Amino acid sequence: MGETKRQSRQGRGGNILLILALVLMLVVVVSGIYILTHVGKTVKEYKKQSAALSKVEAQLEEEQAKRDKQIEEKAQMELDDGAIVEIREEVFTKAAQLEKDIKAGKNKSKICYLTFDDGPYYRGKTILKILDKYDVKATFFLTTANGDRLPDKAELSAASMYPEYLRYGHTIGNHTYSHDYGEGGIYKSANAFMKDMKKQENFTIKATGGYDPKIVRFPGGRATAGKKLEDIEAELRKGGYSWADWTVDSSDSWGKGKTSPDIIMEQVKDAAKDQDVMVILCHEWSKDTQKALPEMIEYLQGEGYIFLPLFPESSTVMK
Ligand SMILES: [Zn+2]
CATH class of the missing domain: 3.20.20.370 (Glycoside hydrolase/deacetylase)
Known part of the structure; x- marks a missing residue:
């Protein structure tokens, strides 16, 4: 009798261990799936954001390049005073002619x-x-x-x-x-x-x-x-x-x-x-x-x- 009791106690103990092991496995699998899907999502989000960021960065770079070019052109113009004087004279000569044409009714400007x-x-x-x-x-x-x-x-x-x-x-x-x-x-x-x-x-x-x-x-x-x-x-x-x-x-x-x-x-x-x-x-x-x-x-x-x-x-x- 004592023998049988001990055996069945041992059998019950084995079952409990098996159940515990199964529950533990289930928890591991479920949380594994949970973590994987969520981390995957997060990684995707990061990738999306980083793509958007690169786009903005590219735009900023483009703008900066444009600004640099403008500054360079402006500096070049300021350096070349003679060219400015020449352009002004050309514009004013044309403008004086335009005034005459307007007054004579030859130009509708x-x-x-x-x-x-x-x-x-x-x-x-x-x-x-x-x-x-x-x-x-x-x-x-x-x-x-x-x-x-x-x-x-x-x-x-x-x-x-x-x-x-x-x-x-x-x-x-x-x-x-x-x-x-x-x-x-x-x-x-x-x-x-x-x-x-x-x-x-x-x-x-x-x-x-x-x-x-x-x-x-x-x-x-x-x-x-x-x-x-x-x-x-x-x-x-x-x-x-x-x-x-x-x-x-x-x-x-x-x-x-x-x-x-x-x-x-x-x-x-x-x-x-x-x-x-x-x-x-x-x-x-x-x-x-x-x-x-x-x-x-x-x-x-x-x-x-x-x-x-x-x-x-x-x-x-x-x-
Ligand atoms: Zn005044």
């Missing part, structure tokens, strides 16, 4: 000369960016009336802005050094005017490393010169200078309540009705002008205008 007075301002950088976006060239009539610092960014010198205008291919004009058109100011005599104007010319040459602004804009416009206008113009002519007023006043200097981006647009649209060649007066300090500028450019481009920087040979420039 239209030209707009955008002009910005009273700079440099740090704000001018935003204007430059907008112009660059539309690939538009303009003219900046600069003065040193605001002193040797930028009025809206005192840590920067006024001179630091000068090369910016040229880098984008715009014309820098001379808006006199003091901009002082009050009594006893630049319109006191032709001599006073020429002295002040030449001071600004020298400032520009120094700030740009050699660019000589040959087009003058009278502060307040020619009419402000009053009785001395003829004398001043004679002196300018003698010195080989030219000067330009405007045919469209954007209204941006008319003061609070009298101007706004909408009023500026009205002025421009009104002028576009009958001016095939126009010179628009704007001011570099005007936030209204800055706001209106993209719409102004898009509207005029839609009307068939091309934008050019002023040049002495233009019919809109007096000499």
